[in-house]
Amino acid sequence: xxxxxxxxxxxxxSGALIVSFALPLTHGRAAVTNVTKPVDLNTVESFLxxxxxGEIIVYSGKVDLGTGVKTALMQIAADELDVPLTQVTLIQxxxxxxxxxxxxxxxFSIQNGGVQLRQAAATARRALLQAAGKRFGAAxxxxxxxxxxxxxxxxxxxxxxxxxxxHGLDLKMDKTAPLKSPADFKLVGRDVQRVDIxxxxxxxxxxxxxxxxxxMLHGRVVRPPAIGATILKVDESSVADIPGIVKVxxxxxxxxxxxxxxxxxxxxxxxxxxxxxxxxxxxxxxxxWEHVRKTKVLHDDVTSNVGDSAQALRxxxxxxxxxxxxxxxxxxxxxxxxxxxxxxGERLTCWNAAQSPHNLRKQLxxxxxxxxxxxxxxxxxxxxxxxxxxxxxxxxxxxLLAREVNAPVRVQWMRAEEHGWDPKGPPTLLDMRAGFDxxxxxxxxxxxxxxxxxxxxxxxxxxxxxxxxxxxxxxxPGGVLNDLSIPYAIDNVKTTAHRLESTPLKPAWIRSPGxxxxxxxxxxxxxxIAAHLGLDPLDARLQYLRxxxxxxxxxxxxxxxxxxxxPKPDRHANISVGRGLAFIKYELVRTYxxxxxxAEVNRKTGEVVPRKFFVVQDCGQIINPDGVRNQIEGNVLxxxxxxxxxxxxxxxSQVTSLDWASYPILRFPEVPExxxxxxxxxxxxxxxxxxxxxxxxxxTISNAVFDAIGVRLRSxxxxxxxxxxxxxxxxxx
Amino acid sequence: xxxxxxxxxxxxxxxxxxxxxxxLLYFLxxxxxxxxxxxxxxxxxxxxxxxHLDGAAIRSCVYPIGNVQGKVTxxxxxxxGENLHPVQKAFxxxxxxxxxxxxxxxxxxxxxxxxxxxxxxxxxxxxxxxPNLCRCGTHLRIIRAVMRASQA
Numbered sequence: 001x002x003x004x005x006x007x008x009x010x011x012x013x014s015g016a017l018i019v020s021f022a023l024p025l026t027h028g029r030a031a032v033t034n035v036t037k038p039v040d041l042n043t044v045e046s047f048l049x050x051x052x053x054g055e056i057i058v059y060s061g062k063v064d065l066g067t068g069v070k071t072a073l074m075q076i077a078a079d080e081l082d083v084p085l086t087q088v089t090l091i092q093x094x095x096x097x098x099x100x101x102x103x104x105x106x107x108f109s110i111q112n113g114g115v116q117l118r119q120a121a122a123t124a125r126r127a128l129l130q131a132a133g134k135r136f137g138a139a140x141x142x143x144x145x146x147x148x149x150x151x152x153x154x155x156x157x158x159x160x161x162x163x164x165x166x167h168g169l170d171l172k173m174d175k176t177a178p179l180k181s182p183a184d185f186k187l188v189g190r191d192v193q194r195v196d197i198x199x200x201x202x203x204x205x206x207x208x209x210x211x212x213x214x215x216m217l218h219g220r221v222v223r224p225p226a227i228g229a230t231i232l233k234v235d236e237s238s239v240a241d242i243p244g245i246v247k248v249x250x251x252x253x254x255x256x257x258x259x260x261x262x263x264x265x266x267x268x269x270x271x272x273x274x275x276x277x278x279x280x281x282x283x284x285x286x287x288x289w290e291h292v293r294k295t296k297v298l299h300d301d302v303t304s305n306v307g308d309s310a311q312a313l314r315x316x317x318x319x320x321x322x323x324x325x326x327x328x329x330x331x332x333x334x335x336x337x338x339x340x341x342x343x344x345g346e347r348l349t350c351w352n353a354a355q356s357p358h359n360l361r362k363q364l365x366x367x368x369x370x371x372x373x374x375x376x377x378x379x380x381x382x383x384x385x386x387x388x389x390x391x392x393x394x395x396x397x398x399x400l401l402a403r404e405v406n407a408p409v410r411v412q413w414m415r416a417e418e419h420g421w422d423p424k425g426p427p428t429l430l431d432m433r434a435g436f437d438x439x440x441x442x443x444x445x446x447x448x449x450x451x452x453x454x455x456x457x458x459x460x461x462x463x464x465x466x467x468x469x470x471x472x473x474x475x476x477p478g479g480v481l482n483d484l485s486i487p488y489a490i491d492n493v494k495t496t497a498h499r500l501e502s503t504p505l506k507p508a509w510i511r512s513p514g515x516x517x518x519x520x521x522x523x524x525x526x527x528x529i530a531a532h533l534g535l536d537p538l539d540a541r542l543q544y545l546r547x548x549x550x551x552x553x554x555x556x557x558x559x560x561x562x563x564x565x566x567p568k569p570d571r572h573a574n575i576s577v578g579r580g581l582a583f584i585k586y587e588l589v590r591t592y593x594x595x596x597x598x599a600e601v602n603r604k605t606g607e608v609v610p611r612k613f614f615v616v617q618d619c620g621q622i623i624n625p626d627g628v629r630n631q632i633e634g635n636v637l638x639x640x641x642x643x644x645x646x647x648x649x650x651x652x653s654q655v656t657s658l659d660w661a662s663y664p665i666l667r668f669p670e671v672p673e674x675x676x677x678x679x680x681x682x683x684x685x686x687x688x689x690x691x692x693x694x695x696x697x698x699x700t701i702s703n704a705v706f707d708a709i710g711v712r713l714r715s716x717x718x719x720x721x722x723x724x725x726x727x728x729x730x731x732x733x
Numbered sequence: 734x735x736x737x738x739x740x741x742x743x744x745x746x747x748x749x750x751x752x753x754x755x756x757l758l759y760f761l762x763x764x765x766x767x768x769x770x771x772x773x774x775x776x777x778x779x780x781x782x783x784x785h786l787d788g789a790a791i792r793s794c795v796y797p798i799g800n801v802q803g804k805v806t807x808x809x810x811x812x813x814g815e816n817l818h819p820v821q822k823a824f825x826x827x828x829x830x831x832x833x834x835x836x837x838x839x840x841x842x843x844x845x846x847x848x849x850x851x852x853x854x855x856x857x858x859x860x861x862x863x864p865n866l867c868r869c870g871t872h873l874r875i876i877r878a879v880m881r882a883s884q885a
Binding site: 197201264266384 | 751752755756759762763767768769771772773774775776778779781807808809812813814817821824825828830831832833834835836837840856858859860862863864865866867868869870871872873874875876
């Protein structure tokens with residue numbers, strides 16, 4: 001069955017903008033383009049086009065990773081232009097068509113991408129109203145737009161598309177173009193149903209994994225059995241009996257199979273006889289934290305330095321210290337990474353679900369010694385993406401295989417590849433110290449974070465690594481220094497990150513990178529301090545917070561969770577229920593979250609059951625409240641999974657947790673209830689909601705366990721075995 | 734090459750395969766272009782590939798095509814367009830999707846379950862969906878959607 005229908009489509013609506021291309025109908029986008037469409041950030045047409053039939057095309061460099069941001073971006077554009085949502089089409093993440101708005105990560109899609117889009121729409125709106133004003137002989141501010149039609153005096157009407165001149169919108173972005181008043185919003189701030197959901201519940205939605213091209217072949221990669229193993233010998237005759245094998249592709253240590261059908265590729269990759277060298281380069285996981293502590297420090301980053309914390313600690317009347325660790329996590333998308341690549345001479349077109357189409361283009365260009373312009377990289381939504389997972393790597397795999405067979409090649413990773421070869425959230429270790437004066441005031445706070453060096457840069461493409469090609473990779477754990485600094489007013493504070501030369505498994509960012517680990521340590525340690533000082537966890541935070549918006553969040557949390565009237569746990573019962581609280585001002589500059597977890601602890605078995613979460617969030621302006629609620633639920637549930645049970649396992653050669661049995665995640669019977677209160681500030685900047693809530697889940701669970709049984713959990717995940725050890729340690733001390 | 738006669742979504746189809754051990758999933762997706770069932774693990778561990786065989790939920794990623802006897806129904810055959818199955822309708826009403834990759838399995842598992850157990854408790858729904866994995870954390874909405882469908 002051929003899902004592709006060639007057709008030509010002319011996006012002629014904005015005059016100068018003429019785009020013609022062969023479109024895979026199922027996906028509604030260009031297969032090959034050599035398009036002269038502006039994509040720079042200073043031009044309205046980079047973001048918007050108005051077609052002759054009135055359709056508004058939104059071009060978004062931010063992509064929908066399964067969060068619903070596509071619908072939210074459409075709401076923003078539709079509302080600012082006063083057109084119905086059904087009149088808007090969104091094209092996302094196409095390096096020939098969409099502006100480079102940076103990586104889709106860090107809860108910035110609305111905060112950055114949405115704000116840019118709104119400004120483009122507002123600039124267009126003003127110009128369109130001016131054009132209509134001229135036509136009507138009326139002042140533009142006397143006009144209004146309804147359902148895509150400008151309405152003037154005497155009920156004169158003109159549709160927006162009729163106002164487009166021969167040169168299209170031809171407008172520079174203008175930050176002074178007036179924005180619609182929130183009082184006039186018709187779509188923004190409303191529970192608009194997501195545009196992608198009907199197709200997703202009926203099977204008509206095209207995921208990356210569903211995308212096909214005519215003549216497309218199927219590829220699978222044969223990964224080494226040890227991370228650094230090299231190929232000694234390949235016996236191609238070992239797959240000779242499989243019908244449909246087109247080619248065994250080898251480049252250095254990159255090895256793959258291309259076949260006419262997917263099953264033949266899978267069987268071939270399993271059956272191919274390969275001798276690999278031995279490689280034993282990973283540390284002993286049982287001593288992971290000693291390894292982290294001993295890893296060479298390249299330099300220190302001091303993220304806050306107030307007063308003299310060393311002196312304050314020396315002169316403190318009391319002191320407290322603790323160490324926190326957070327396990328290595330994998331992304332674990334339900335759909336393994338997938339990409340399709342096609343070469344036409346020295347031009348590469350690649351379809352994939354990578355979160356940064358523009359950055360991946362640079363990496364693919366570098367890998368194959370091409371200019372960026374020779375690579376056309378196109379985003380198609382894949383399974384949920386929570387950071388830099390395997391999609392980029394699958395793109396390189398597909399390109400490596402396609403180059404050898406003169407046909408488009410689709411690669412989908414197998415489950416073991418996804419679990420074994422996606423880059424991991426690195427192991428994170430934090431030492432915390434605090435000092436107090438005789439009156440119980442916190443006088444000193446120090447933290448030392450042990451974390452790999454680097455930022456959210458390019459993560460090397462694994463296929464390129466094996467093929468000994470340079471994909472611009474560098475150590476890139478993500479923006480892991482965020483939220484090492486604290487939101488509390490303490491006179492002497494020093495927070496230091498020791499930037500490590502290496503980490504056992506190739507790192508990258510997974511939802512709330514660094515922020516989650518740092519918040520686990522900060523908010524758990526602050527809870528320890530409060531307990532040490534005999535303060536209520538809420539009161540302690542209110543006392544040291546100097547931020548009115550933050551205090552409002554905490555007060556509303558107290559109301560929502562009935563915090564001040566909460567029952568006192570019976571710490572000696574076999575099963576005890578406790579409540580833990582935490583707060584974050586994300587990266588100290590944006591979304592506020594307050595959270596309470598109610599957890600049940602079984603003293604005998606060590607089993608912890610987080611059964612209810614209360615969440616208050618202030619993310620400024622809310623575009624789609626139901627979308628935000630969906631994200632908050634997802635943040636909580638996914639992070640309950642991470643905090644309670646997830647830990648990547650490895651031996652001295654490779655990752656060994658290669659399926660859902662060895663890397664279990666949350667299942668339905670374990671799912672907690674989530675209760676929330678959203679603060680909407682329609683006049684304010686819309687901050688992100690895609691990850692801040694996640695940052696607080698581990699710490700609220702551990703604080704709840706302390707409340708329940710008086711035992712501190714300082715190591716994620718909180719497995720029953722580890723909790724039992726903590727209980728035994730506590731009973732001995 | 735072996736040929737099989739199959740009934741998929743009420744239509745008679747002929748499958749021509751090299752290997753009778755090939756899981757049904759690949760035939761549905763690649764030969765029939767039915768993308769409702771999805772490859773998630775190839776191990777029967779996650780449920781993304783779920784289809785109905787004579788009304789029972791099975792994992793098509795590990796079900797050899799040579800063993801298929803009976804009527805196969807995929808998400809597309811469950812309902813589409815204006816003619817949605819009550820479970821599909823409830824998933825839209827509850828907006829019970831994040832990325833949606835697992836949703837095929839959730840809907841197919843739930844639809845088979847509700848046929849056997851039309852008025853389940855929430856706890857029964859949780860137990861029934863226990864083998865199905867969702868990574869985005871949409872579980873609460875999925876539970877609500879299944880409960881809503883059972884009350885429709």
